[in-house]
Amino acid sequence: MRRLTQYAHGGGCACKIPPGELAEVVAGLRDAGGAPDGLVVGVGDDAAVVRVDTSGPQPLAVIATADFFTPVVDDPYTFGRIAATNALSDVYAMGGRPLVAVNLLGWPRDVLPLELAREVLRGGLDAARAAGCHVGGGHSIDDPEPKYGMAVTGVGDPDRLLRKDAAEPGTPITLTKPIGLGVLNNRHKRTGERFAEAEELMTTLNAEASAAALAAGARCATDVTGFGLLGHLHEVASASGVTAVLDAAAVPVLQAARASLAEGFVPGGSRRNLDWVRPHLDAGSVGEDELVLLADAQTSGGLLVAGELPGYPVVGEFVAREGSTTVRVRG
Known part of the structure; x- marks a missing residue:
């Protein structure tokens, strides 16, 4: 093959x-x-x-x-x-x-x-x-x-778009797919091992998530892809003039991704993402490995939505801008 x-x-x-x-x-x-x-x-x-x-x-x-x-x-x-x-x-x-x-x-x-x-x-x-x-x-x-x-x-509808620059303070942050796809894809490339759960997520359309966001009255969203969760949060927060507070413990992660990360399967793009966001990041007590995972370069990831969507996890909230910080991570 x-x-x-x-x-x-x-x-x-x-x-x-x-x-x-x-x-x-x-x-x-x-x-x-x-x-x-x-x-x-x-x-x-x-x-x-x-x-x-x-x-x-x-x-x-x-x-x-x-x-x-x-x-x-x-x-x-x-x-x-x-x-x-x-x-x-x-x-x-x-x-x-x-x-x-x-x-x-x-x-x-x-x-x-x-x-x-x-x-x-x-x-x-x-x-x-x-x-x-x-x-x-x-x-x-x-x-x-x-x-x-x-x-x-x-x-x-031009009057009901989901935009990166429309996040407002006090709005919950919803993530519609787990992260860790980049780590597992890196392992697949290096070993040939397949991960059915990762393939299923990457071939799942964001149609339902988009419809749910519109139904909930959301005005701000983006999809989580190559810049990772932290990178796309930074983009939204920077464009909207707010700070994103991310609850690391609430972020869904593919089970096999944590083990693969511990074994050293990390895309170079994930580390570059973290380096890019770091000057604007308040990581608190969150460790480096967790930050790399939060910056993991996703392929065909989920939607990151400013708003609460039924059936999807809330992973943080947008607050008023805190100095130069666009993303603050809670452990």
Whole structure:
């Protein structure tokens, strides 16, 4: 069996450009003349949003995003499902509904059989079908590493978006999936051991969580992916001008992840996430291993919502900004 993860330098969302470096790259790359007419959300959120209809009884916005990465698991079909589920998640994180997607495929055609690429695309198609989202072709290139994802277009109500910059003091913080996926994916890459619970979580759409957030009247959310829980909390708190107080004991963690962390299976991206957040972090008495887990680079993680959602754990609250601290962790 060909192990896809052995043909890539990293895996899943852990292969993202580190957030600190990315911030420097995109600094100043906004429209110098201000946002174009109708652009509701641009750089800095999970997806771009454009208001396209203001005259009818139901306001309409188009939500556009793209996401792709190197293999996070060895099975090509499962890799396709995970990558597509992750790409679709950005639309759900904005409170929208995916409408149509196109494939983004990079493939080392002289190294890996194209039959494996077909299985990747089949997995992506099945994930999109589960979301009720059309798949209309896409684009492929000959690439030294296998990569796959989707560009997704969705629709939503421009007046009921879930945004990163809308958290308010006194609001609970809800997390809709356990963390630890990065640690287990790192172990899978290094040993070949499969974790069915991790694969199930990564192929679970955030559709229900998004609907629950909208039903609860939430206005702020993001999905937890490559920057880890601490990193995405920092993004939300920084954009909203608040501080996130995280109750570490309340954060759900995949059981096998703690044992794997103790054995040294940690993605480099998780440590980079922690280094990025640390200047804005009040860790209190929480130990380094726990902080690394809280910063673990997730792939197709859950939603982080400002608000309380029935059936999902509350892991902290947003409070008024405390100096330069954007995230405070309670042990």
